[in-house]
Amino acid sequence: MLLKDKRVIVTGASRGIGRAIALECARQGADVVIGHSGSESSRAQVQALVDEIESLGRRAVEVGADAADPDTGDKLVEAAVERIGGVDVFVNNAGICPFHSFLDMPREIYYRTVDTNLNGAYFAVQAAARRMKEQGSGGSIIAVSSISALVGGGMQTHYTPTKAGLLSLMQSCAIALGPYGIRCNALLPGTIATDINQEDLADEEKRARMIGRTPLGRLGRPEDLAGPAVFLASDMAGYVTGAALLVDGGLFVNLQ
Numbered sequence: 309m310l311l312k313d314k315r316v317i318v319t320g321a322s323r324g325i326g327r328a329i330a331l332e333c334a335r336q337g338a339d340v341v342i343g344h345s346g347s348e349s350s351r352a353q354v355q356a357l358v359d360e361i362e363s364l365g366r367r368a369v370e371v372g373a374d375a376a377d378p379d380t381g382d383k384l385v386e387a388a389v390e391r392i393g394g395v396d397v398f399v400n401n402a403g404i405c406p407f408h409s410f411l412d413m414p415r416e417i418y419y420r421t422v423d424t425n426l427n428g429a430y431f432a433v434q435a436a437a438r439r440m441k442e443q444g445s446g447g448s449i450i451a452v453s454s455i456s457a458l459v460g461g462g463m464q465t466h467y468t469p470t471k472a473g474l475l476s477l478m479q480s481c482a483i484a485l486g487p488y489g490i491r492c493n494a495l496l497p498g499t500i501a502t503d504i505n506q507e508d509l510a511d512e513e514k515r516a517r518m519i520g521r522t523p524l525g526r527l528g529r530p531e532d533l534a535g536p537a538v539f540l541a542s543d544m545a546g547y548v549t550g551a552a553l554l555v556d557g558g559l560f561v562n563l564q
């Protein structure tokens with residue numbers, strides 16, 4: 309029960325990494341606001357997650373709102389205040405990665421990616437931090453960045469800057485919010501098998517190459533991010549701020 313009675317918001321929690329983090333937070337004793345896009349396709353998954361969290365005896369509230377909208381952070385915080393009493397932990401996880409080549413990158417894809425992954429996140433982090441400051445008892449903000457904050461990707465020229473931006477945002481916010489006891493850290497997942505890269509990893513050769521480059525010998529699973537997120541959210545990480553935690557099976561350090 310590392311998060312007993314903590315009030316947690318996780319964006320992009322309908323599926324993949326966000327879902328695994330939201331569920332583990334509830335297992336560790338937290339009430340959770342589940343952020344998602346509000347699309348019809350994820351409705352059943354969101355309801356299943358609400359049911360699962362409630363079956364653990366914790367409260368779950370779902371909020372469908374576009375992560376790219378600068379007002380979405382306020383909506384998530386409002387829901388947390390009204391339904392679970394406040395915000396102690398904010399996990400900014402929602403993101404997209406529509407693979408595309410650089411020279412013919414459509415502006416629409418570029419702007420949608422930056423708005424969803426970074427611009428909306430900026431204002432959501434701000435909304436959560438304002439509430440935490442008002443509560444006066446500190447807090448933990450976690451951005452799900454990526455190994456892509458540290459390395460490039462020819463088909464991800466619109467995506468990697470957003471992940472480097474999130475890492476940088478956590479570093480700067482660690483300084484800006486330290487005086488209020490609000491810690492800010494980044495998680496940097498490696499290759500985690502989720503919907504975001506399902507198409508890319510359907511290529512058997514590419515999949516085998518990625519596994520071969522990973523010292524731990526497998527792709528990541530969404531649950532691999534849950535423990536690190538809970539740690540950063542918890543009081544066990546009380547002196548950890550401005551940090552970047554790679555969760556990549558050793559992929560980054562493998563230069564072979």
Ligand code: NAP
Pocket residue numbers: 319320321322323324325326343344345346347350373374375376401402403404405424452453454455456496497498499500501502503504505
């Ligand atoms: P995923 O399975 O595709 O899940 C993406 C989540 O983001 C879903 O909950 C989705 O909600 C939400 N989302 C997408 N667009 C949104 C929008 N406009 N408004 C609100 N919510 C939106 O992907 P994932 O792999 O778990 O990715 C989660 C985060 O981890 C992303 O930020 C990604 O960049 C990062 N990451 C992933 C990997 C990896 O290998 N998988 C590696 C490094 C970093 P709906 O279901 O409502 O669409």
